[in-house]
C-alpha cells in the first residue's frame with residue numbers, strides 16, 4: 745500500500761487538488777444562488793487585463809457583490825440590469 749502511494753504520489757496529489765477545486769466551486773455556486781436573492785451574469789468580451797465582472801449577486805445580508813472568479817466588490821446597483829442594492833456600500 746505504501747509503495748503504491750509513493751509511486752503514485754503525484755497523481756494522488758493532483759486528484760486531491762482537483763477535488764478541492766471542484767468542492768470550492770460548488771460552495772461558491774451555493775453562495776451565489778441563495779433563494780429569493782438577486783443574481784445576474786454578465787457575458788462581457790475580454791479586454792485589456794481581463795474580465796472584471798462576470799456576475800453580481802445579493803448575499804444573505806442583502807449586500808450586493810459584483811466580481812469575477814477571483815475578486816468581488818460591494819456595489820450599490822447591479823452593473824448588468826440596474827437592480828438597486830438594499831444595503832448601500834460605504835463611499
Ligand SMILES: [Zn+2]
Nearest residue numbers: 784800801822
Ligand atoms: Zn446584479
Ligand SMILES: [Zn+2]
Nearest residue numbers: 784822824825
Ligand atoms: Zn441584475
